[in-house]
Amino acid sequence: MMTDIDGILRDCHDPSTIIRELTVEEAKALHEEGVISGGMIPKVDCCVEAIEKGVKNVTIMDGRVSHAILMELLTNEGAGTMFKR
Numbered sequence: 001m002m003t004d005i006d007g008i009l010r011d012c013h014d015p016s017t018i019i020r021e022l023t024v025e026e027a028k029a030l031h032e033e034g035v036i037s038g039g040m041i042p043k044v045d046c047c048v049e050a051i052e053k054g055v056k057n058v059t060i061m062d063g064r065v066s067h068a069i070l071m072e073l074l075t076n077e078g079a080g081t082m083f084k085r
Contacts, residue, residue, distance in 0.1 A: 002063035003043060007081030010035055021082045024048050047083045058083045 008030065010017035022030070027044055030036045036044050047058040061068045061080030071079035 001043060001047060001058065001060045002068070003060060004062060004064060005040075005060070006062050007060050008036065008040065008044070019081050020078060021084060023084055024051050027083060051083050051085055056085065 006015055006018050008019045008022070008027075009015065010019060019030075027036065027048055031041065031044065043060055047060060050058045059072055059078065059080050059082045061072055061078075065071070065079060068079040071077075072082075
């Protein structure tokens, strides 16, 4: 999912707190904790639904970053937050 954010941040004011990988269960827990809020809710809900319907992985990444898709595909760190089963 290309958007205008880095991914899910544990602290929305600190880009260094990006969560690189999480499961659907972890995403739901973060929502309950209030970490996922506001405009992130529909993004995360969309990712969770895709995983629950059989998609293997979904990534929220910043489309403003040059070569974000290549970074996601070709590096260990990736380029955002990946949802996994």
